[in-house]
Amino acid sequence: MAHLKLATKDDSEAVSILFKELHNASVYKQIMDYRPGDVSALVSRIADDPARGCTIMLLEGRRLVGAIICSSMRQVFNQAEKTAVELGFWITPEFRNKANLKKLLYCLS
Numbered sequence: 001m002a003h004l005k006l007a008t009k010d011d012s013e014a015v016s017i018l019f020k021e022l023h024n025a026s027v028y029k030q031i032m033d034y035r036p037g038d039v040s041a042l043v044s045r046i047a048d049d050p051a052r053g054c055t056i057m058l059l060e061g062r063r064l065v066g067a068i069i070c071s072s073m074r075q076v077f078n079q080a081e082k083t084a085v086e087l088g089f090w091i092t093p094e095f096r097n098k099a100n101l102k103k104l105l106y107c108l109s
Helices: 009-025 036-048 098-106
Strands: 002-006 053-060 063-074 082-091
Touching: 002 098, 009 036, 009 053, 009 063, 009 082, 036 053, 036 063, 053 082, 053 098, 063 098, 082 098
Parallel strands: none
Antiparallel strands: 002 053, 053 063, 063 082
């Protein structure tokens, strides 16, 4: 059964490797190169300052099978309010099912 873990700086490389799958499956592969160091740096920056956002990992046993990277922004209509923004979301295809999708998405609500 899969479980969730809040990513730390130590997890940044693993998330970067996982998000290569997302890049390869997206239209971005055709228009830009994948820079794993940029993903690692983003995960590390967010882990250092939780007010900036978070990376939540989906693990099957000890294997990383999914993740969502989130940040926040000031709401357009009311600058006193923040809104969550999804920067990247991926679940490895063989682990995509309702239970895992719910786990990773509902943790944000």
